Amino acid sequence: MSRTELHDPDIALHSGCDGEIKRPPRERILNSASELFRTHGIGAVGVEIIAELANSNKMTLYRHFGSKEELLCACLRMHAEKTTEIWQSLEDRYPGDAAKQLRAWVEEVTDVVFSDNSACLLANVAVEQKDPNHGIHRIIADAKEAYRVKLTDLCRRAGVAEAEQLADALTLLFEGARIISQSAGPDGPHQKLKQSCLAMINAFSR
Structure with a gap:
């Protein structure tokens, strides 16, 4: 799955949304990951895409969540x-x-x-x-x-x-x-x- 496919109009959270950017990094990451996991599945979504959609980066993501699995559990x-x-x-x-x-x-x-x-x-x-x-x-x-x-x-x-x-x-x-x-x-x-x-x-x- 390409980044173009993941940045689809059907995804509810977009990195360009001002209201989303103003939220704390942890909340943005959780919201973005939840939507991506829900619509595309676990295996198709990597932490790079999650961080990008959340207007964040992998370092910040791993600071809040030690692994993709820990992030998934938090989303659930x-x-x-x-x-x-x-x-x-x-x-x-x-x-x-x-x-x-x-x-x-x-x-x-x-x-x-x-x-x-x-x-x-x-x-x-x-x-x-x-x-x-x-x-x-x-x-x-x-x-x-x-x-x-x-x-x-x-x-x-x-x-x-x-x-x-x-x-x-x-x-x-x-x-x-x-x-x-x-x-x-x-x-x-x-x-x-x-x-x-x-x-x-x-x-x-x-």
Whole structure:
């Protein structure tokens, strides 16, 4: 993969963005690496490209992160932390109303599937790293489990008796729609994600 290919208009972070340049070097490196790992994979991205996109250099990158693997782990943890921000956002929008929060969650995940960020960094890295004993799989598994626990709690607070089963069903719909959206074209079954999630919630709420 060439540098020209990596400096693609589809990449969300660009080295020429003034707002990005003003951020601390560590944050710029993390943001750039996360986007490159998510869109191009681990193996296709070298530290030179990451440093260039972050308006930095390899020396600075290695000062903050001892290796590419350490940087990848930091990216995964950052992604997991940002993902969990949704729960506070839902509470802020609908304080004390878990049922509305659950339906707002459906809107949020539908937007994710139909956005440029539909590919999940955690899922992509898990697929690319074939060694099941590699340390990054523990980071990914912990992040996914934490999200599942939060979703289950939201379903329970929304009055669903079988909250864990509903949370698992919604997760399967969401994760499946993410994958299908990247392979089935614009008319794929992911188009029915919102309706399917709401139907599932209604079925469990009876």
